[in-house]
Amino acid sequence: MPISRLIDALNEKIANAVSWALLIAVIICAGNALVRYLFKMSSNSWLEIQWYLFAALFMLASAYTLKRDEHVRIDVITSHFSKRTQVWIDLLGYLLFLLPVCLVIVYYGIPFARYSISTAEMSSSAGGLIVWPVKLLIPVGFGLLVLQGVSEIIKRIAFLAGHIDGHEFARHASTPQQEIEAIKAANKL
Template sequence: MPLSRFIDTMNEKIAGAVSWALLAAVVICSANALIRYIFNASSNAWLEIQWYLFGAVFMLASAHTLKRDEHVRIDVVAGRFSKRTQVWIDLLGFLLFLLPISLVILYYGLPFALLSVQSAEMSSNAGGLIVWPAKVLVPLGFLLLVLQGVSEVIKRIAFLAGKLDASAFAKHVTTPEEEIEAIKAANKLD
């Protein structure tokens, strides 16, 4: 369980940090659109940085999505089973699909990214940016996903062994009261 808690905490912090990339992408997208329409000017670099930021959000927050049990699944079918059966389905899904596929992508993605870093790959677009940071996101994102998958396997096994309550990995639906409390807490920080 300590390993699982460490992985969960790490992915929470990474997701919190990368959430700012989404704000940056929105600001850049808006500014780029305004500049394009007002001054009839644009740059491929501004378009590419938006893609990079979106890629960072997607790749680096996927593990956090898995941790929060927000990933795509067929709840209509799984919801008809007992919690124990649902946990078995999750466990088999992690072991047979998530981890093997993520490890294969990590295996092939790492040399792909390293080659880009070694060659200092640049965009083929005029005025484009360096490409390697975006390519590094692929193995990094899948590494985080593999680690979170290991954490989820640990939690499911602990549940099946009777050592952990399902609330440790079940989807948490925020109530309006909790949202109000979170807003009040954030306002106190300002």
């Protein structure tokens, strides 16, 4: 569990830091639009930096999303199972799907990013930016996802062994029934 808590803390800190990328992207987007309409000036680099910031937010916060258990799930089906069965489904999903796919992406992403760095790759757009920082996000982001997957596996095994009660990975997302109730309530307004 200490390793799991360390990984969780790392991904929380990274997600909190990178969350500012959204605000920065919105400010750049608004500023770029104002400059474009008021002064009839623009640059592809302003558009690309917005894409880079969004990529950073998405890639570096994905592990945090997994930690919070707010990723895409099949709750419509699994919500009818016992907690223990749900944990087994999670564990098998992490071992058979999440980790292998993420490890393959990291394996191929490292030389992909390394090549971009070694060639000082630039965007093909006029006035574009260097490309390697966004390509480096691929192995880094999926590496963080691998680490979080390991953390989640540790928690599921600890639960199945009776060492924890499961609050460490309690679902934060709403159940399908809660979603239906929220939609009904919103429609009554």
